[in-house]
Amino acid sequence: MIIVMKNNATPAQIRHVVAQTEQMGCQTYIMEGTEHTVIGLNKHTNTHILNTALLEQLNGVSRVELVNKPYKLASQAFHPFDTVLTVGGVTIGGNGITIIAGPCSVESRSQLLETAHAVKEAGAHLLRGGAFKPRTSPYAFQGMGEAGLELLALAREETGLPVVTEVMEPDAIPLVSSYADILQIGARNMQNFALLHAAGEAQRPVLLKRSMMATVDELLMAAEYILSHGNHQVILCERGIRSFEPSTRNTFDINAIPVLKNLSHLPVFGDPSHATGKWELVESVAKAAIAAGADGLEIEVHPHPDEALSDGGQSLKPERFAAMVKDIRKIAAAIDRTMA
Numbered sequence: 001m002i003i004v005m006k007n008n009a010t011p012a013q014i015r016h017v018v019a020q021t022e023q024m025g026c027q028t029y030i031m032e033g034t035e036h037t038v039i040g041l042n043k044h045t046n047t048h049i050l051n052t053a054l055l056e057q058l059n060g061v062s063r064v065e066l067v068n069k070p071y072k073l074a075s076q077a078f079h080p081f082d083t084v085l086t087v088g089g090v091t092i093g094g095n096g097i098t099i100i101a102g103p104c105s106v107e108s109r110s111q112l113l114e115t116a117h118a119v120k121e122a123g124a125h126l127l128r129g130g131a132f133k134p135r136t137s138p139y140a141f142q143g144m145g146e147a148g149l150e151l152l153a154l155a156r157e158e159t160g161l162p163v164v165t166e167v168m169e170p171d172a173i174p175l176v177s178s179y180a181d182i183l184q185i186g187a188r189n190m191q192n193f194a195l196l197h198a199a200g201e202a203q204r205p206v207l208l209k210r211s212m213m214a215t216v217d218e219l220l221m222a223a224e225y226i227l228s229h230g231n232h233q234v235i236l237c238e239r240g241i242r243s244f245e246p247s248t249r250n251t252f253d254i255n256a257i258p259v260l261k262n263l264s265h266l267p268v269f270g271d272p273s274h275a276t277g278k279w280e281l282v283e284s285v286a287k288a289a290i291a292a293g294a295d296g297l298e299i300e301v302h303p304h305p306d307e308a309l310s311d312g313g314q315s316l317k318p319e320r321f322a323a324m325v326k327d328i329r330k331i332a333a334a335i336d337r338t339m340a
């Protein structure tokens, strides 16, 4: 349930509505928008005890709305203002387009630093790189672990780019948070509820990737776990779902971008690298994601894709990445958006 105040509601009217609502036994929290204020009722509120007719008659109240979605904190209806995050001086959400780029895995000092400088030069805003990798095969490269995190911190120091890296288990959150600016929860862990709960108590924003087998509602419910445990800094990412089509690694669900933007206030990113699995398709799908309304992209870049220890086939060389960013700029301008 939310109480939407009129544009010209005074602070005293807002305080009065809060007091009346709390007298009815409900906990409230206030969301200040640029135009009006919304009073949200705590998720544990029993809305049957509310006298909505009385609330609707109070001065300054525009309307009282029942939000009947299974997710509340993630929903646009409950929180009608877009969430905008600032991470290491970079804005995520709002009118700007934000680009996260870097290798699938951190492999070595030279590989990471070369990539970090190249993506920065090309216009990326954040650096990505996995130190703990969720691999399908236990025999595949599992990541450098803490040594990889140290290299990410070094790359941040050299380039100024904030870093995004994956965390796979709750116990690793303190360690990964001590290096990372954004915690990534990967597709395979989207419904690892212990991890979502712990990420909700973490002090870092979370890039939550849609599972290849999850519906949009399941992604939003996963986000709700993080939000409901107190972490309001969540970014959603469409990275392709499994379909019957074998010509690409996954099927990029372009519909998910406007669907998520309509349902939620959280920033929505697209990852065309994992969606397509083929470097030659990445640029087209990246452009489509931005044209469809995505707030940003996560792109895999490697200076020597043939030698990559993971996801080389979908990694752009730095020069291709730079050309892609130029085109993304043009698309952003065409839809009245800027680069972050």
Ligand code: PEP
Residues within 6 Å of the ligand: 104, 130, 134, 185, 186, 187, 188, 209, 239, 271, 274
């Ligand atoms: C990744 O970003 O390298 C990754 C493993 O992504 P996803 O979880 O989307 O497969």
Ligand code: MN
Residues within 6 Å of the ligand: 104, 105, 274, 300, 310, 311
């Ligand atoms: Mn990858």
